[in-house]
Amino acid sequence: MNMKRVMFVGTMIVTMSFAGTAWSKSAISPIPLASWSIVSINSKDDNKDELLSALNLSSEEDLYQDxxxxxxxxxxxxxxxxxxxxxxxxxxxxxxxxLKDRLAKGSITQEQYEAQHAELEQIVLESASTSYEWA
Incomplete structure (x- = not known):
């Protein structure tokens, strides 16, 4: 896999992790800073952030700094x-x-869904294991 693709996909995954829930909101209504989280609100415990828990971090600020x-x-x-x-x-x-949402909305075909879904884990593994320098 070439480096441009790794960088692009990695950036996309990090961006989606940070703002995945924000994209579903209207661009007109502002997202309150106090209630915005870097993960989906579909967690088992509303007070517990799944990504921060898995990383064993106490705050989004710690994750941001790292x-x-x-x-x-x-x-x-x-x-x-x-x-x-x-x-x-x-x-x-x-x-x-x-991907399921995109398929349901008709923005991708079943073949595109299957192809993209098949490589999700590999892409996430590569992206999450790669360090990105912000020069």
Whole structure:
């Protein structure tokens, strides 16, 4: 896989992780800063952030700082005794749901859905294991 594709997909996954729920909102209504989260609201416990729990981090600010200095999600999980497999599973689930939504809306065909869904886990694994320097 070439580096441009890895960078593009990695950036896309991180962006979707941070703002996945924000994209479903109207562009006219502002998203309140206090209630916005980097993960979907479809968690078992409304007060518990699944990504932060899997990374074993206490705040979104900690995650932001670690990503800003170029750490990968795998590195962050390893440093904090987090569960990397849970992180991958969570991101694959989120992206699978987005693909299902796109298929239901008719923006992709069944063949496109199957092709993209087949490579989701590999793409997430590569992206979450890659460190990105923000020069």
């Amino acid at each position: 990503l800003y200095v170029g750490k990968s999600l795998k590195t962050i999980a390893d440093e904090n005794d987090g569960d990397f497999s849970q992180i991958v599973a969570y991101q694959v689930h989120q992206l699978s749901q987005q």
